[in-house]
Amino acid sequence: MAGSEASAAETPAAPDTVKILIAGGFGVGKTTMVGSVSEIVPLRTEEPLTMAGLGVDDLAGIERKKATTVALDFGRITINDRLVLYLFGTPGQQRFWFMWNDLAVGALGAVVLFDVRRPEASFAAVDFFERRGIPFVVGVNGFDGAHPYPPEEIRDSLALPEGVPVVLCDARERESSRDVLITLLDLLIASAVGGTGSA
Amino acid sequence: MSESDAVAGRLVRPFALTGGRTRPSRACFTLIATVTAVDPPPERAPRPQPEQARILRRCARPVAVAELAALLDLPVSVVVIMLCDLLEAGLITVHPPHPVTDRTLDLDLLQKVRDGLGRL
Ligand SMILES: Nc1nc2c(ncn2[C@@H]2O[C@H](COP(=O)(O)OP(=O)(O)OP(=O)(O)O)[C@@H](O)[C@H]2O)c(=O)[nH]1
Numbered sequence: 001m002a003g004s005e006a007s008a009a010e011t012p013a014a015p016d017t018v019k020i021l022i023a024g025g026f027g028v029g030k031t032t033m034v035g036s037v038s039e040i041v042p043l044r045t046e047e048p049l050t051m052a053g054l055g056v057d058d059l060a061g062i063e064r065k066k067a068t069t070v071a072l073d074f075g076r077i078t079i080n081d082r083l084v085l086y087l088f089g090t091p092g093q094q095r096f097w098f099m100w101n102d103l104a105v106g107a108l109g110a111v112v113l114f115d116v117r118r119p120e121a122s123f124a125a126v127d128f129f130e131r132r133g134i135p136f137v138v139g140v141n142g143f144d145g146a147h148p149y150p151p152e153e154i155r156d157s158l159a160l161p162e163g164v165p166v167v168l169c170d171a172r173e174r175e176s177s178r179d180v181l182i183t184l185l186d187l188l189i190a191s192a193v194g195g196t197g198s199a
Numbered sequence: 200m201s202e203s204d205a206v207a208g209r210l211v212r213p214f215a216l217t218g219g220r221t222r223p224s225r226a227c228f229t230l231i232a233t234v235t236a237v238d239p240p241p242e243r244a245p246r247p248q249p250e251q252a253r254i255l256r257r258c259a260r261p262v263a264v265a266e267l268a269a270l271l272d273l274p275v276s277v278v279v280i281m282l283c284d285l286l287e288a289g290l291i292t293v294h295p296p297h298p299v300t301d302r303t304l305d306l307d308l309l310q311k312v313r314d315g316l317g318r319l
């Protein structure tokens with residue numbers, strides 16, 4: 001026991017962790033946004049589809065069926081030495097959406113990204129968060145920096161609930177992606193302060 | 200006194216976290232739970248298998264489960280099964296994510312995250 005205190009003191013305390021989801025349809029720029037604000041190159045894990053989301057209790061069969069996997073990529077932002085924020089890019093293809101349920105548990109909120117050229121790709125993502133009452137903001141990713149529609153027009157066409165902010169952004173730009181996240185935090189703070197929508 | 204308490208705390212913690220059950224639940228290991236190798240390992244701990252030793256080296260400092268899986272290039276589900284064994288053996292501790300529900304969204308936490316983003 002005597003020698004153990006020194007090394008115990010050297011091991012840093014585990015930080016508190018929180019997460020935000022970057023969601024939206026296939027190819028709308030989710031991974032790009034995670035990468036542009038993350039302090040690390042986005043990390044990626046591959047989950048065999050036979051196991052993902054299922055209650056598999058042993059490793060039998062893992063070597064088989066290597067082919068079908070669902071990728072999850074994520075980044076990290078160290079807020080301070082006690083608090084770390086993770087950003088998870090949700091798998092875009094609709095057939096992988098069963099994973100979203102697990103991912104959404106314990107999330108502070110979400111960014112639903114739109115590709116301004118094909119907004120319909122992210123309609124279902126809006127439904128997902130709206131149904132579950134998970135706070136979200138809409139980020140309109142103007143591919144090539146072009147933003148042909150003003151935010152209000154996008155809000156109307158999406159029939160967004162009152163209070164869901166719409167932000168024009170460029171997922172490739174760090175500051176732009178950061179500002180989308182800040183908009184989400186401001187929304188969360190306003191509802192924490194205001195309770196039932198008085199904010 | 201306080202130091203030996205701290206050491207004892209580190210040793211009992213895994214079992215405390217699993218509510219006294221001997222078989223830890225995989226539910227402990229969400230993607231952003233952080234795991235840390237117990238250093239030094241408890242005296243009566245079984246000798247880790249090579250794969251387990253690989254994990255233990257990666258979590259000498261606290262690391263999130265998702266990061267561990269990415270670093271090891273293994274599916275999260277596989278890493279979690281191995282982490283359960285390590286937890287049961289008293290070789291790691293697990294720190295759950297900050298709890299987030301409608302009711303527990305605390306202003307202080309949100310403000311810290313907001314400020315951190317503002318500094319980017
Ligand atoms: N020109 C331009 N290209 C972009 C922008 N955002 C993303 N891209 C590109 O669009 C492609 C898709 O972006 P990703 O970030 O991989 O999209 P994703 O939403 O993660 O895609 P999935 O995970 O497959 O659903 C990539 O080739 C990006 O480089 C943008 O703002 N402008």
Ligand SMILES: [Mg+2]
Binds near residue numbers: 030031032089092
């Ligand atoms: Mg992607």
